[in-house]
Amino acid sequence: MKKETRSDVLIIGGGLAGLTQAAVLGRAGVDVAVIDREPPSTHLNAAYDGRTTAISFASHRVLQAAGAWDAMQKDCCPILDIRVADGNAPQFLHFATDEDANGEPFGWIIENRLMRKYLFENLRGIESVTHLAPVEISEFVQNDASAGVKLKDGRTLSAPLLIGADGRQSPTRKHLSIGVKEWSYGQAAIVCNVTHDLDHENVALEHFLPAGPFAVLPMTDDENGNHRSSVVWTVEDKEAAKILKLEPATFDARLQELFGEHLGGVAAVSKPMAYPLGLMHADTYTAARVALMAEAAHVVHPIAGQGLNLSMRDIAVLSELVVSRMKLGLDIGSPRLLADYENWRRVDTLLMAGFTDLLNRLFSNNMQSVGLLRDMGIGIVDKIPALKGFFARQAMGLGGTAPKIIQGLPL
Numbered sequence: 462m463k464k465e466t467r468s469d470v471l472i473i474g475g476g477l478a479g480l481t482q483a484a485v486l487g488r489a490g491v492d493v494a495v496i497d498r499e500p501p502s503t504h505l506n507a508a509y510d511g512r513t514t515a516i517s518f519a520s521h522r523v524l525q526a527a528g529a530w531d532a533m534q535k536d537c538c539p540i541l542d543i544r545v546a547d548g549n550a551p552q553f554l555h556f557a558t559d560e561d562a563n564g565e566p567f568g569w570i571i572e573n574r575l576m577r578k579y580l581f582e583n584l585r586g587i588e589s590v591t592h593l594a595p596v597e598i599s600e601f602v603q604n605d606a607s608a609g610v611k612l613k614d615g616r617t618l619s620a621p622l623l624i625g626a627d628g629r630q631s632p633t634r635k636h637l638s639i640g641v642k643e644w645s646y647g648q649a650a651i652v653c654n655v656t657h658d659l660d661h662e663n664v665a666l667e668h669f670l671p672a673g674p675f676a677v678l679p680m681t682d683d684e685n686g687n688h689r690s691s692v693v694w695t696v697e698d699k700e701a702a703k704i705l706k707l708e709p710a711t712f713d714a715r716l717q718e719l720f721g722e723h724l725g726g727v728a729a730v731s732k733p734m735a736y737p738l739g740l741m742h743a744d745t746y747t748a749a750r751v752a753l754m755a756e757a758a759h760v761v762h763p764i765a766g767q768g769l770n771l772s773m774r775d776i777a778v779l780s781e782l783v784v785s786r787m788k789l790g791l792d793i794g795s796p797r798l799l800a801d802y803e804n805w806r807r808v809d810t811l812l813m814a815g816f817t818d819l820l821n822r823l824f825s826n827n828m829q830s831v832g833l834l835r836d837m838g839i840g841i842v843d844k845i846p847a848l849k850g851f852f853a854r855q856a857m858g859l860g861g862t863a864p865k866i867i868q869g870l871p872l
């Protein structure tokens with residue numbers, strides 16, 4: 462590679478969001494460089510990320526535009542039924558695809574590790590995308606016409622638009638001194654994959670327990686035909702370390718208590734990992750020639766499985782704005798484009814951050830008065846089709862003003 466490389470767009474961070482963003486722009490003919498500090502082999506290691514993602518209906522459209530969906534789909538398990546219960550209260554909210562989603566899946570579950578694998582393979586087939594990993598940034602550089610980075614190996618990369626997709630601790634955001642609002646929930650999510658005796662029948666379950674939600678998400682069967690689900694078990698953060706130290710048989714017994722008997726016997730088949738939970742929102746998503754996206758701009762509670770789905774909507778919007786301006790020969794890093802991006806994305810993100818925060822506060826506690834209120838709420842939503850339809854559309858990522866690729870239109 463040359464000592465100085467200029468592309469149309471430079472993406473810092475090749476995680477799930479950065480890789481998808483690079484592919485969507487690349488497929489539309491935009492010249493993109495995407496860089497990451499970790500080699501792909503680290504990203505594919507099971508110890509790097511033990512999570513699965515619930516990909517919403519809208520996000521699958523973004524992955525289609527990226528060109529990655531067709532290959533990925535075989536490892537994605539469709540969610541056809543969602544059941545939400547408040548502890549052991551009899552009242553529960555039930556969404557069924559035939560009644561609430563016109564027969565379309567509400568979403569799909571896939572392991573993050575596999576999603577990365579498909580995204581790496583996909584990028585290799587896109588000529589206009591250069592993927593550099595691992596690289597180390599030594600400094601950010603900026604002038605009126607471009608933003609970029611100098612690498613430790615002496616190379617310089619720049620573009621009229623730099624996208625910061627470098628995660629929660631975003632070096633791009635920190636370099637720009639963009640402040641954040643953030644707080645911890647005092648909770649951690651323990652995640653692992655399990656096998657179970659009985660078929661999950663594509664049902665996703667969420668039980669609200671006093672320490673936080675316990676979710677069981679349907680996965681594809683393993684290569685031996687064993688039925689699998691992934692678990693997101695929210696606990697108080699001081700409990701997480703103790704739970705991770707349990708002997709495997711004791712851990713399985715704790716899981717079995719939480720599952721009950723509806724899937725038969727359950728056993729963990731991946732190493733349980735804990736993720737501390739918090740909310741983070743950047744004070745602004747933009748600076749001169751820079752757009753922040755995904756977890757560099759916002760982190761939400763996983764209670765509704767919407768973090769990456771929000772990021773997929775960032776990708777859809779930013780791609781549309783870049784490609785439409787490029788077709789007209791306009792500057793794709795202009796203040797106008799950056800303002801349009803921020804205006805389009807901010808409300809959706811704040812609503813989701815507020816909604817997940819409220820859900821968590823309402824459901825993750827033991828107060829009797831709050832318990833009564835939320836059980837009434839669940840009962841009411843379950844009985845009113847218009848309200849249920851609204852929540853189903855939000856879960857599918859179809860609320861708000863949908864960008865072109867989420868409507869299934871070309872860029």
Ligand SMILES: Cc1cc2nc3c(=O)[nH]c(=O)nc-3n(C[C@H](O)[C@H](O)[C@H](O)COP(=O)(O)OP(=O)(O)OC[C@H]3O[C@@H](n4cnc5c(N)ncnc54)[C@H](O)[C@@H]3O)c2cc1C
Nearest residue numbers: 474476477478497498515627628650755756766768769770
């Ligand atoms: C328990 C749990 C369950 C979740 N479940 C869901 C779900 O079901 N559905 C959903 O939509 N979301 C879910 N999420 C959220 C989702 O996992 C995250 O939003 C997503 O993984 C973040 O991806 P990202 O690309 O924004 O950030 P990251 O994965 O953090 O990627 C950032 C990248 O930037 C790179 N980077 C950092 N610094 C530098 C640097 N200096 N130079 C170069 N590269 C750099 C990193 O190496 C990394 O590859 C869940 C989250 C949790 C905690």
